Amino acid sequence: MDNKINTRIMGLPVSLNLEEMDDLSFSIIESRINEEWQKVKKDNPEVVDSWKTAILTIVEITKKLIRLENLQGNISDKYDKEIKKLIKHLDEADYLN
Numbered sequence: 001m002d003n004k005i006n007t008r009i010m011g012l013p014v015s016l017n018l019e020e021m022d023d024l025s026f027s028i029i030e031s032r033i034n035e036e037w038q039k040v041k042k043d044n045p046e047v048v049d050s051w052k053t054a055i056l057t058i059v060e061i062t063k064k065l066i067r068l069e070n071l072q073g074n075i076s077d078k079y080d081k082e083i084k085k086l087i088k089h090l091d092e093a094d095y096l097n
Contacts (some may be wrong), residue, residue: 010037010054036061 003018007030018026040057047053 009033010057011050033057033061 003021004015005018005023005026006013006015008014009030010033016026037053037057040060041047041053044053044056047056
């Protein structure tokens with residue numbers, strides 16, 4: 001199935017072939033990219049080159065992604081430690097019985 005979408009991202013026309021993504025999910029992605037693009041343009045009015053603005057936008061989105069990945073890793077590590085503690089307690093309780 002051809003899932004082709006024509007849109008504008010960061011002010012540029014883009015034709016994308018999307019697999020495993022529905023229109024609503026893509027719409028959310030498109031909106032977030034364009035919001036970040038506008039924020040970068042507003043925060044960096046001295047940058048007039050669209051490619052430089054695009055690079056700054058990619059950097060900002062990537063920084064957010066890395067923060068989320070680190071947060072997810074920290075949460076996962078915390079739950080992993082708690083699960084190991086619970087297993088140890090269950091093992092000890094089973095040993096006592």
